[in-house]
Each structure stands twice: as structure tokens, then as C-alpha cells.
Amino acid sequence: MVVDWLACGINPNLSRIFIQSWVPxxxxxxxxxxMITPLGWLERVPxxxxxxxxxxxxxxxxxxxxxYPLLQSADVLLYKAxxxxxxxxxxxxxxxxxxxxxxxxxxxxxxxxxxxxxxxAIKKMGKKNSKLYVxxxxxFQQEGCYESLNTARALxxxxxxxxxxxxxxLLGYLDGExxxxxxxxxxxxxxxxxxxxxxxxxxxxSYNNTISLRxxxxxxxxxxxxxxxxxxxxxxxxxxxxxxxxxxxxxKVYSDDAIKDWAQQGCRTANIGCIDCKRPxxxxxxxxxxxxxxAIKEYEADMGSVKRILVxxxxxAREEANKTLEDVREVMGLDY
Numbered sequence: 001m002v003v004d005w006l007a008c009g010i011n012p013n014l015s016r017i018f019i020q021s022w023v024p025x026x027x028x029x030x031x032x033x034x035m036i037t038p039l040g041w042l043e044r045v046p047x048x049x050x051x052x053x054x055x056x057x058x059x060x061x062x063x064x065x066x067x068y069p070l071l072q073s074a075d076v077l078l079y080k081a082x083x084x085x086x087x088x089x090x091x092x093x094x095x096x097x098x099x100x101x102x103x104x105x106x107x108x109x110x111x112x113x114x115x116x117x118x119x120x121a122i123k124k125m126g127k128k129n130s131k132l133y134v135x136x137x138x139x140f141q142q143e144g145c146y147e148s149l150n151t152a153r154a155l156x157x158x159x160x161x162x163x164x165x166x167x168x169x170l171l172g173y174l175d176g177e178x179x180x181x182x183x184x185x186x187x188x189x190x191x192x193x194x195x196x197x198x199x200x201x202x203x204x205x206s207y208n209n210t211i212s213l214r215x216x217x218x219x220x221x222x223x224x225x226x227x228x229x230x231x232x233x234x235x236x237x238x239x240x241x242x243x244x245x246x247x248x249x250x251x252k253v254y255s256d257d258a259i260k261d262w263a264q265q266g267c268r269t270a271n272i273g274c275i276d277c278k279r280p281x282x283x284x285x286x287x288x289x290x291x292x293x294x295a296i297k298e299y300e301a302d303m304g305s306v307k308r309i310l311v312x313x314x315x316x317a318r319e320e321a322n323k324t325l326e327d328v329r330e331v332m333g334l335d336y
Contacts, residue, residue: 034067079320140174165179
């Protein structure tokens with residue numbers, strides 16, 4: 001998997017790659033978060049019931065499965081991420097992360113002498129900015145004006161006299177909470193945030209409906225040719241509707257405007273068959289995979305470098321994770 005990521009162009013100098021089990025802080029934060037997370041929050045995650053329904057042959061009645069989204073929460077919150085790049089179907093997981101962070105901050109964000117510390121921090125902003133901050137907070141608290149909230153947050157960002165701790169307190173004070181120990185991340189969606197699997201359902205390795213980065217051209221062709229298309233096209237001469245066809249979602253990603261126009265017109269007029277429509281997608285996927293597979297071979301020929309990347313990444317990840325966990329232990333009274 002790591003080799004595949006590197007082959008796709010992930011730069012380990014910018015994006016640290018590490019092995020989760022080499023950073024035990026993940027397991028510790030997961031345990032601590034499990035003490036404050038209501039069971040109902042985990043049971044309502046859409047993928048929980050969906051996979052129970054579709055994977056009946058597997059025993060999924062375990063906390064390991066139920067609590068996996070909470071482990072994901074720990075993975076993200078441990079590094080105080082601003083954004084989480086996910087597919088559309090994973091958006092509920094990010095919302096769970098935000099709820100868990102919000103609950104943690106509510107329960108443990110109140111420091112001793114919090115109000116006095118907030119007032120001292122406000123004074124550091126200067127008379128003009130202090131007055132503006134108080135006005136913006138009041139407008140948000142009393143009227144629910146999110147524009148005022150965003151303006152106040154931007155105001156705090158540009159205050160050189162405030163320490164990181166001061167800013168966290170004032171950000172928490174805006175929301176009516178305390179100091180923000182675990183910031184709430186935002187969802188980051190790509191232009192094509194939802195891709196269908198080869199069977200037309202959600203793409204998932206669990207459902208065995210994916211194309212891997214190491215797929216041979218012949219396998220790519222075989223898999224795409226067996227994809228379902230618009231059910232209205234029973235015969236070659238039946239017109240179809242691209243928006244009902246799972247293949248069209250792949251055209252949106254892999255085809256240029258000319259091919260997309262050709263596919264839409266040909267489908268709706270039955271001038272082309274489904275196999276004809278699949279050919280450009282097959283060619284485009286294989287064209288994309290070719291340099292990736294070449295890079296995979298290069299990395300596999302130098303696994304020593306890959307292992308060094310993992311060791312260095314894990315060391316750096318653990319250093320960052322420890323900073324967060326120190327804050328968490330302190331506010332929970334576990335810093336002994």
C-alpha cells in the first residue's frame with residue numbers, strides 16, 4: 001500500500017507516511033474518546049448498518065467494527081487536522097469526528113480561572129480590537145450570526161500579541177465553550193467525490209467492486225466490460241440515459257468534453273452501444289495506471305528507501321501525537 005501511495009506521487013517530505021501501530025498514541029486517544037462517546041452516535045453511522053446488511057456472512061457484531069469510526073476520529077484529532085479529504089460517503093464519519101471533538105472540548109475545555117484568562121487575553125488585543133471582538137461574540141451568541149463568528153475568528157488569527165493558548169481560549173469563548181483542546185476539522189471533497197463501484201453500488205474493497213492500481217490492462221478491460229449500464233438499454237437499438245448509467249460517472253472523471261458529448265449523444269440516440277461507450281474509459285484508465293505501475297516497480301526495487309520513509313514518518317508522527325496527548329491527559333487529570 002505504501003509503495004502504491006508513493007508511486008501515485010505522494011511526497012513524504014510534505015505528507016508524512018507512517019504505520020499506525022508504531023504510534024501507540026492512536027490507541028490511547030481512541031480509548032479515552034471511547035469513554036465520552038455515546039453508543040448511539042456510533043450506531044447511527046450509515047456505513048455501520050449498511051455493511052452489516054451487505055456483509056451478512058461476516059460476524060460484525062463486535063466493538064472493533066462498531067468503534068472503528070471512533071478510531072478514525074482519534075487518527076484525525078490526534079494531529080489537529082484542519083481538513084479531512086474524503087469521499088462523499090465518508091462525510092458522516094467526519095461529522096462524527098466533529099461531534100466527538102465538540103463533546104470533548106465541552107467536557108474538558110474549562111480551565112481553572114477560565115473567565116479571568118479570557119479577559120486577560122482580550123485586553124492583549126488592544127482597545128479597538130477588544131471592543132470589536134466582544135461585539136462580534138455578542139452578536140453571534142444572541143442572534144446566531146455566523147458571519148460575525150467568522151469575522152471574529154479571522155480577527156483572532158491576525159493578533160500577534162496573543163499566544164496559541166490565548167487564541168484557543170478566545171476561539172472557545174466565541175462558541176460558548178472553553179479552551180479548544182481538539183479542533184473540529186472540516187470536510188474536504190474533490191470535484192468527483194463519489195465514484196460507483198464496478199457493480200454500480202458504492203465502491204468498496206469489502207464489496208470486491210474496485211480496480212486496483214496494480215491491475216493489468218487485460219483485467220481493467222474485463223472489469224469495465226462487465227460493468228452494468230443503463231437498464232433501459234436492453235437491446236443495442238434501445239436509447240439510454242447517461243445519468244442512469246454507472247459508467248457515465250467514470251466518463252466524468254476520465255473523458256474530455258468531446259468524448260463526453262459523443263457518449264451522451266450516442267447513448268441517447270442509440271448510435272453507439274454500451275461496449276463502444278466503455279472503450280474510451282478502458283483506454284483512459286490504463287493510460288493513467290501505466291506510469292503508476294512503472295513507479296511501483298522502481299520503489300519495489302528499493303524497499304530500503306520505503307522502510308526509511310516509514311521509520312522517519314512514524315517518528316515525526318509520534319512527536320506530533322505526543323503533543324496532543326499531553327494536552328488531553330492534562331485536561332482529563334491523567335498527567336501523572
